[in-house]
Amino acid sequence: MDLDALTGCLASSACLVTQTTSGFIIGMLLFLVAVGLTLIFGVLKVVNFSHGAFYMFGAYFAMTAYQFTGSFALAMLCGAVGTALLGLVFERVFMSRVYGRDVLMQLLVCYAFVLIFDDVVRMIWGPEFKSMGMPAAFQVMPLFIAGGVVPPYYLLLIGVALTMALILGLGLARTKIGKVIRAAAHNPGMVSALGINTGLIYGGVFALGGMLAGLAGALAAPVRSLTPGMGFSVLIESFIVTVIGGMGSILGALIGALLIGMIRSFGSLGFPLFTEGLMYLFMVIVLVARPTGLFGKEVA
Amino acid sequence: MTRTRKPGVSRRATLAMMGAGAVTFATPWVARAQAKTIKIGMPTILSGRVAQLGTSSRNGVMLEVEKVNAAGGLAGRQIEMVIRDSKGQPQEAARVARELVNTDGCELLFDGEASSGSFAVHEVARDLGVLCIHTCSEASSLTADPKQHIPNAFRSVRQGIHDSIVGGSYAAAISKAKGLKKWATCSPDYAYGRDTTGEFTLYLKRFAPDVEIISESWPKLFQPDYTEVVTKILQAKPQALYSCLWGGDLTSYIDQANIYAMFSAMEVFAVNMADYTALTVVKNLPKGIHSGNRYIKTYPATAENAAWGDAYKAKYNEYPTNWSWQNATAVMLLSEAVKKANSTDGKKIADALRGLTIKCPFGADGTVTMRAEDQTLVGYAIGWGTTIPQEPYVPEVKAGDWKTIFELEAEWKKSKGYT
Numbered sequence: 001m002d003l004d005a006l007t008g009c010l011a012s013s014a015c016l017v018t019q020t021t022s023g024f025i026i027g028m029l030l031f032l033v034a035v036g037l038t039l040i041f042g043v044l045k046v047v048n049f050s051h052g053a054f055y056m057f058g059a060y061f062a063m064t065a066y067q068f069t070g071s072f073a074l075a076m077l078c079g080a081v082g083t084a085l086l087g088l089v090f091e092r093v094f095m096s097r098v099y100g101r102d103v104l105m106q107l108l109v110c111y112a113f114v115l116i117f118d119d120v121v122r123m124i125w126g127p128e129f130k131s132m133g134m135p136a137a138f139q140v141m142p143l144f145i146a147g148g149v150v151p152p153y154y155l156l157l158i159g160v161a162l163t164m165a166l167i168l169g170l171g172l173a174r175t176k177i178g179k180v181i182r183a184a185a186h187n188p189g190m191v192s193a194l195g196i197n198t199g200l201i202y203g204g205v206f207a208l209g210g211m212l213a214g215l216a217g218a219l220a221a222p223v224r225s226l227t228p229g230m231g232f233s234v235l236i237e238s239f240i241v242t243v244i245g246g247m248g249s250i251l252g253a254l255i256g257a258l259l260i261g262m263i264r265s266f267g268s269l270g271f272p273l274f275t276e277g278l279m280y281l282f283m284v285i286v287l288v289a290r291p292t293g294l295f296g297k298e299v300a
Numbered sequence: 301m302t303r304t305r306k307p308g309v310s311r312r313a314t315l316a317m318m319g320a321g322a323v324t325f326a327t328p329w330v331a332r333a334q335a336k337t338i339k340i341g342m343p344t345i346l347s348g349r350v351a352q353l354g355t356s357s358r359n360g361v362m363l364e365v366e367k368v369n370a371a372g373g374l375a376g377r378q379i380e381m382v383i384r385d386s387k388g389q390p391q392e393a394a395r396v397a398r399e400l401v402n403t404d405g406c407e408l409l410f411d412g413e414a415s416s417g418s419f420a421v422h423e424v425a426r427d428l429g430v431l432c433i434h435t436c437s438e439a440s441s442l443t444a445d446p447k448q449h450i451p452n453a454f455r456s457v458r459q460g461i462h463d464s465i466v467g468g469s470y471a472a473a474i475s476k477a478k479g480l481k482k483w484a485t486c487s488p489d490y491a492y493g494r495d496t497t498g499e500f501t502l503y504l505k506r507f508a509p510d511v512e513i514i515s516e517s518w519p520k521l522f523q524p525d526y527t528e529v530v531t532k533i534l535q536a537k538p539q540a541l542y543s544c545l546w547g548g549d550l551t552s553y554i555d556q557a558n559i560y561a562m563f564s565a566m567e568v569f570a571v572n573m574a575d576y577t578a579l580t581v582v583k584n585l586p587k588g589i590h591s592g593n594r595y596i597k598t599y600p601a602t603a604e605n606a607a608w609g610d611a612y613k614a615k616y617n618e619y620p621t622n623w624s625w626q627n628a629t630a631v632m633l634l635s636e637a638v639k640k641a642n643s644t645d646g647k648k649i650a651d652a653l654r655g656l657t658i659k660c661p662f663g664a665d666g667t668v669t670m671r672a673e674d675q676t677l678v679g680y681a682i683g684w685g686t687t688i689p690q691e692p693y694v695p696e697v698k699a700g701d702w703k704t705i706f707e708l709e710a711e712w713k714k715s716k717g718y719t
Contacts, residue, residue, distance in 0.1 A: 005535075015535050022531040029525070127351035129548030131555060133583025142561055149534060151559035223555045224524050225548035225581070229348065233524050268528040269535070272517065275528070 006270030017148025019265045025154045027261025028161035032216035033234050034241035035168065035253040036209030042248030043185040043205045046095065047103070049110035051213055051238065052231025053117035054083045058214025059221040059230065060125055063132040066221075072135040079218025080211045087210025091203050099202075114232070121228040132221040157219050164212065165254050172250065181205060185248070240279060244286050246296020255294060338377040338644050341400025343393045343421060344412030344436070346385035350547065352577055353623050357412040357436060358383050359616045360624030364631035374638040382406055386417055393417035397424040408432070408646065410630055412623075415439040415492055419448075426450045431646035433634065435627045438463075439492065440499075443676035444718050452650050455676040456630040458622070460496045462682055463571060463592050465708045466700030468503020470684040471569050471590070475508045475540065480567055482514045484538035486529055486553070488545055489518035496544045496571070503708070504542075514538055519549075526553045530560050538566055546572035551582045558584055573687055574694045576619035585689040592684050594622035598692040600681040604661035625662045629677065632660055633670055664702060678702065 009015035033055050040048045062079035066072065094113070098106045138153040172178035184191045184201045192198045217231075224230070241260055245252025260279055267275040286294060342361065344354035358381075365379045373379060382404050386393035393413045400406040401424075409432040411421040418437035425432035432453045434442060440461040442448055474480065485501065487493035505511050515536035517529045530553075533541060541562075545553050550572055557563065563586035572578065575594030579585065593599050597609025597619070608628070612620040620628075633653060638644055641652035655672035657679075662668060664681045671678045682705075685697040713719045 009535060018531045018534065019528075022527045025527050026525055122347075122351075127347070127355065128577070129352070129551065129581060131551050131581045131583055134555065134559060138559070139584060142559065149531070149560055153559055220524070223552070223559065225552040225555075227548050230524065233522065265528045265531070268517070268532045272532070276520065 001271055001274070003270055006266060009266070009269050012147075014147030014149075017146045017150065019148075019269065020262070021148065021150045021154060021158075023258070023262035023265035024158050025261070026264050027258040028158050029216050029220055030234070030237055030241050030260060031254050031257035032161050032164060032219070033213045034238040034245070034257055035165070035250055036212035037235075037238050038242045038245070038248055038250065038253045039168075039212075040206055040209040041242070043181060044095075044099065044202055046099065046106055047110075048095075048206075048209070049107060049235070050090075050113040050117065051209070052233075052235030053114055054087060054210040054213035054231070055217040055220075055234050056117070056121060056226075056228070056231040057086055058083045058217025059132070059224070059226050060121060060130075060217075061214065062218035062221045063130060063226060064125075066132055066135075072137065075132075075221070076215065076218045079221070080215040083214025083217070084207040084211035086214075088203050088207040090210070091206035092199075095206065096199065096202065118228045125226075125228075127228060130226040132226065134222045138222070153222065160215070160219060164215070165250070168250055237279075240283050242293070244283055244293055246290075246293025248297070249293070249295035252293055252295030336373075336377045337380045338374055338408070339380045339382055339404060339406040340408045340410055341397065341404060341406030342381060342383045342410040342412050342435075343386045343396040343400065343417070344383060345388040345414065345417075346383075348388050350388060350414065352547070352621065353414060353436060354385065354412060356577075356618075356621040357623045357627045359612065360620060360627035361410065361412075361435075361631055363612055363615060363624075364628045364635075368631060368635045374635065375642060375644050377644055383412075386413060388414065388417065390417045390420040394420040394424050397421045398428070401428050401430050406430075407644065408634070408649075410435050410627065412436050412627065415442070418442060422448065422450070422453055425453050429646075431650055433630045435630045436623050439495070443674045444713055444716070446718055449674070452646060453675065454633075454650075454653055454670060456633055456670075457626045457677060458680060458682065459676060460492070461499055461709055461712055462678075462700070462705050464496060464499035465503050465705050465712075466682050467500050467569070467571055467592055467684055469507050469700075469704070470698055471500075471504050471540070471542070472507030472511070474567065474590070475504070475511055478539075478567065480540040481510055481512060482536075482538045482540070483511055484515035484517070484533050484536055484541045484566075485513060486517040486519065486533060486541060486543045486545065488521045488549060490521050493518070493521075493544055497542065499712075500542055500544070500571070519545075522549060524552065526556045529553075530557045530562060534560060534562065534565065540567040540569065542569045542571075544571050546575075547577060548581075550578050554582050554586070554589075555584070558586060563589070574685070575622050576693075577621050579687070579693045580619065585687060587686075587688055589687045590684060591687055591694065593681065593694065593697055595620050595625050596692065596694055599683060599685075599694065599697040600662070600664065600666075602661065602666065604666070605681075608661045629660060629662060629668060629680075632658055633668075664699065678706075 037051045058079040061082035062075040065078035066075035098109050142149045142151045184198055188198050241256040245256030263278050264275055267278045271278055344357050346354040369378050382400055384396045386396050409430055411418055411432055411434045413421055415437040418434050434455040438458055438460050440459050443455050485497050487497040519529050569590040571592040573589050573591035574596055597606050636658045637649045637652040637656055641648040653670050657667050657669040660668040662680050664679055668677055668679045682700040683697040685694040687694055
């Protein structure tokens, strides 16, 4: 425990800016993965254990597109669209067969695909780790804000994730499709009786969830090494985020992800040997105080 | 005219007897021909995040096994490698090792495991008494600790303590020259990371006593994001950083530290940087990272080493890794030991291996030795240098001095109660 370092940091604007941005970076990438997870659970009532694989595919798709085109924007697009299509096919062909089945069966199918997807990546891209490399446009000196260090690429990353959060929040609350999705989450039988194709909604939501995880993977690709199985560690932290924020809540995912980001960022200064533990401890406290998570709703 | 049968053995009976004799004598010959193959079992990691350890180890072994087989095999017996995936799990490595000996009939073992699995395979070798050569584990205690010692286990691998002595003395010289007194460390939070970092700082402080470690970071193994670690180090404002992160963790760390311009803010010493696995993967490799040599074909700067690196690349379409040369060395040592023993009996090979010096492309002076006292490899090329972003990646390597290594290693063993 190094409380002096923590209090020293809180008293210094440079440290405060650097660590807060660091918390945002960790949090926003986690949010993109976790929000897909929570969306799929909220509507489809399926805990998608294979969600980390979409993060992995997003990174690999982006890297491949970047190698062929040299365009960072196209790489991001390929990462997002590729995983959306993969999500749609996966949901229609496999997941749709286990809706309403025993939760163990759902877990088994998802876990099987965690292994299958990892092997697919191994067969296509090889077992060794890869690196996409930072696009030339972002190979610049970091910005210095109030003495704190902020890399421009991370500003873009935070901006994209916040925009996605805004689009999702407004889209679900204000648009007709959003209302239908919310209705399908609440009472799919009634929505179906009204002549709305629930299969299409389920497929669409799964594709959207996959796309968000894929976008996170694509955004992470320039700064993280790519390996088969890379989605697993992100998945665990995403589950912590959704448990803290409340399963099914987008706002919960955002707040949960930011809290985890800040705990990691400031915890590494004050509790360098207990940063991971701090994260789990926080989750335990939230679960004891509010078993449904910070923004989760009681199931009737 | 009646035909009378002459007494004695008829021609037909003679032929039958000859035929039967031929079969009788030929049968053991056929059996011997089957036993002419000698099976060597090898548990290693062929799947998961560090599958590269297993695949490049396998490649290193096979490159040399083909040469040995082409030259007539081990005492006339062709080598058949039986290589199995342990998935990086110690219990699986032990199970596979046992199965290779008991079920597959392997007469020798190459242990291609990382340190955690190696100790498990070591216990199998202890139990079964089979000759075992550890080909990947760098954990010093595997051979330094007398409790681990068994007469049938050897190691054809570099050792953490050797790297730390050479790295500590190299870093201390630079520290003194550049006035680097404030140091930070950032290494993976498991036995290898903690031990190697502890040993490095021990020798750094020994050679440069005014060095102070002002910040330590212990990210977990395979951690995807190092942002909080990078910013923590930046806050501490050290003049130099030591890290023994490796593989994908090291490349992630470099990519993430790069955008914070960390490499222009401090001198970085990353012992595992100078390996093609990392050097060729990082797209924006900063200039001037100090690293120990893992495997590069330009060090030792000999025609034999360069030729070996090129032959490997020609066959597998990628450069060798640190594990490749260590596994190749195991085959070279085995081959020479069998020649010396003129037998493939495990005990006789073990006797021949003890103290054996062979010509080797990876030797500091063109030879390596299997030291008799602790049955581990010494005399291999070991040194540190600074990286550049293109080939030859480490243009100049400052060689470690084996005399100093031996002296300090002996001291270290004494301090640990090993001698």
